[in-house]
Amino acid sequence: MTVRIVLVDDHGMFRSGVRAELAADPTIEVVGQAGDVDSAVAAVAEHRPDVVLLDVHLPGGLTRPGGREVLQRCAECLTAQPPVRFLALSVSDASEDVIAVIRAGARGYVTKTISGPDLARAIHRVHQGDAVFSPRLAGFVLDAFGAGTGEVAAVDDELDRLSSREREVMRLIARGYAYKEVAKELFISVKTVETHVSAVLRKLQLSNRYELTRWAADRRLL
Amino acid sequence: MSPSENVPGNSSSALRGTRAVPDGDPAVPGARVPAGTPSNRSGRPELVRPEQGRLLGGVATGLAAHLGTGTLAVRAVLVALAVLGGSGIVLYLWLWALVPDGATGTAWAGEMGRRPGVRPVDSSEEAGKAGSAGKAGSTGNAGVGRGVPGASRSRDILLGLLLLLMGLVFLGLRAGWGDLPGLFPLLVVGCGAIIAFSQLDEVERSRLTTRTGTGTRSAVLRVAAGAALVVIGAVLLAVQGSGVVQAARILVAVLAVLAGLGLVLTPWGVRMWRSLDAERAALARQTARADIAAHLHDSVLQTLALIQKQSGDPTAVARLARAQERELREYLYGPPDLPQATLAKEVRSAAAQIEDLHGVAVDVVVVGDRDLDERGAALVAALREAMLNAVRHAGAPVQVYAECGPDRVEAFVRDRGPGFDLDAVPPDRLGVRRSIIGRMQRYGGTACVRTAPGEGTEVRLELPGARTVEPRESAGRGNGTDSSDRPDSSDRPDSSDRPDTGDRTPSSGSEDG
Structure with missing residues (x-):
């Protein structure tokens, strides 16, 4: 079964580059493209793709970052059956923007320097409903939940902190480990790693710790 | 601020009208030489009211610089004219109103960087400048030496003296000596005008520097008080010698006229204010844009040029691109620079x-x-x-x-x-x-x-x-x-x-x- 994707990025050159790289994977089909917020919303509504590759910063729209607005305006697609899943793709280092897009419903975040095969893997992973965490996003998450300072949840489903296992997984991902390697490292299955990562994503989307701590400003010095 | 930059011979140039500081060094009096200012078309300084050396509104100082004569002479002539029939006062007020302030007129760019915006800082800064100018300023020329350290303060003192004088005259009138029928209301009008005008200067300046629009509230209040004084004076002038009832009638009539005028002029004023605001915002945008353009030019464009030159060497291109990407990212999203x-x-x-x-x-x-x-x-x-x-x-x-x-x-x-x-x-x-x-x-x-x-x-x-x-x-x-x-x-x-x-x-x- 092929995965149908829509490519949203305001740089035509980058879109064609991604297309060319993804062409190597026969199970991925690019069905649509868009270059700004409005056309992205229209393209998602028209094609109903499996996965949308979404740039965090997009022109058009009323709010910033543009990627979040696309997600907000496509909110019903996120919960529809079958759902449209979003993978954020950006060069941006601004943690606020990346986290804003994740909180709006994206299932993961990768940087644009990602290799073609890695991107294809990430697309498949998102399509299966799993979360995709790049080292950078893992770093943002550890910062956001104060995990760097040793805060650990007492119970696993506490929303505002990571459990020690989740923290361990995030740390390994931040160190550059692939899911498979994380699993091997922690003597757990890849499926369990995916469960942990999805749990972290859920916490990231539901927790209000992000607003409470304004960590982006406060995290600078202990 | 280094003393070596203060050339004594140049201290008198601080007296000249313009405050344009093309080289952007605000602390050096020598820099005030109107070397490349736009005012030099006819070889003489533009007629502005300089910030330094002014006693009241800077009219005499500016006029002297413009005409190339001594400040003292101009002041003497003005005072003489004032005493002989009062035309000096009218002339002074007229010039005060119409001649642009040297602080805001020409030296725009320098002004923005220089003035923190509020008045106390302003005057202390001025004192600092005078200090750095050292002897060159204080002994070189009487006008500068006297005027600089507390131009605004001396103006306040003068105002106080004027008010005191007015009080004395008022007392004198009550006591019955001398009949100076028109003098008291005229004095009230004059004081009101002085307060209003001097505060207008303040408002204008603080508006340019603080960018918050209205400047300080007290400045606005004082303008209003000055205007009220003028009105009161005018009314007093009009009702002289008439009875209480008639005076009240006149007062009502004046107030009605004023209210009507206000009604007509307010929308117009608001619109002016808004367009001014929009202009200022546009300017701010322009400045930000220029900043970004300058940065891009120094970084991204240079790198792109380098990449074109080395396009045969993929390693070099990748390295350049990577370094530039990092630098740009740091510029766009990086945390503010921490000192340590x-x-x-x-x-x-x-x-x-x-x-x-x-x-x-x-x-x-x-x-x-x-x-x-x-x-x-x-x-x-x-x-x-x-x-x-x-x-x-x-x-x-x-x-x-x-x-x-x-x-x-x-x-x-x-x-x-x-x-x-x-x-x-x-x-x-x-x-x-x-x-x-x-x-x-x-x-x-x-x-x-x-x-x-x-x-x-x-x-x-x-x-x-x-x-x-x-x-x-x-x-x-x-x-x-x-x-x-x-x-x-x-x-x-x-x-x-x-x-x-x-x-x-x-x-x-x-x-x-």
Whole structure:
């Protein structure tokens, strides 16, 4: 079964580059493209793709970052059956923007320097409903939940902190480990790693710790 | 501010009208020479009211500079005219109203940077300037020497004197001596006008500098008070000699006219105000745009040009692009510059240097941060060695992760290279042992290397957080290398058996042969 994707990025050159790289994977089909917020919303509504590759910063729209607005305006697609899943793709280092897009419903975040095969893997992973965490996003998450300072949840489903296992997984991902390697490292299955990562994503989307701590400003010095 | 820049001979030029400071050095009186100002078309300074040397509104000073005569002479003529029939006063007020303020008229750009905006700062700043001008200012020319230190204060004092005089005259009238029928209301009008005009100057200036629009509230209030005084004076003038009832009638009529005028003029005024606001916003946008353009020109455009020149060399192009991307990202999204060095900043800059040096991408993720102390610097130096090894022997992607916790700092360098057999490394290869492991141990930390053929390499550095730990001269406590899968099972591979001098020079670092 092929995965149908829509490519949203305001740089035509980058879109064609991604297309060319993804062409190597026969199970991925690019069905649509868009270059700004409005056309992205229209393209998602028209094609109903499996996965949308979404740039965090997009022109058009009323709010910033543009990627979040696309997600907000496509909110019903996120919960529809079958759902449209979003993978954020950006060069941006601004943690606020990346986290804003994740909180709006994206299932993961990768940087644009990602290799073609890695991107294809990430697309498949998102399509299966799993979360995709790049080292950078893992770093943002550890910062956001104060995990760097040793805060650990007492119970696993506490929303505002990571459990020690989740923290361990995030740390390994931040160190550059692939899911498979994380699993091997922690003597757990890849499926369990995916469960942990999805749990972290859920916490990231539901927790209000992000607003409470304004960590982006406060995290600078202990 | 250096005194050497204050050329004594130039001090009189501070008297001249313009305050345009083309070279942007606000502190040097010499810089006020209207060298390249737009005013010089006819060879004489533009007629403005200079900030310095003014007693009231700066009219006489400006006029003197414009005409090329002495300030004293102009003042004398004005006073004479004022005494002989009062035309001097009218002339003065007229010029005050119409001649642009030197502070706001021409020296726009200099003004923005120079004036913090509020008046107390303003006058103290002026005093500071006078101080820096030193003797050149105070003895060189009477006008400058007297006027500069407290131009605004002396104006206030003068106003006070005027009001006092008015009170005396009023008392005199009551006492019955002298019949000066028209004088009192005229004085009231004059004082009101003076208050209003001087405050208008303030409002204008603070509006330009604070950009909050209305300036200070008290300035506005004082303008209103001045206007009220003028109205009262005018009414007094009109009702002279008439009865109370008639006076009240006139007062009502005046108020009605004023209210009507206000009604008609307010929308117009509001519209003016808004368009002014819009203009200011546009200017701010323009400035921001110019800033960004300047930055892009200095960075991105230069890099693009370099890339075009070296388009035959993919390594160089990749390196340039990567360095530029990092720089631009830092500019766009980077945290504001902290004055002190921090661990995160050092780790990032070390990675950036290695990237630039070797053209291999190094991805850095840092969680938390702390001030950089001696031990932190040692950790960064060891980390730099580990990154160097990774880019030399493995190539991209190199992933660096550093975590600053409350009780320890941890750093990891991971590469996807071929890996190597640690046991097979000859004992004379000192890169890892001395520069990484030995250095960490001397500062109370640990370092371990995990590697296996085909699995890449990961170097883990750890410093316990207690900052009181003294650097130790210990080494050689290790008991063998470790290439197992668990990172923490054996933290001490071979360490150097000689004390390391802690040098930062890149060591041979080719342990994987």
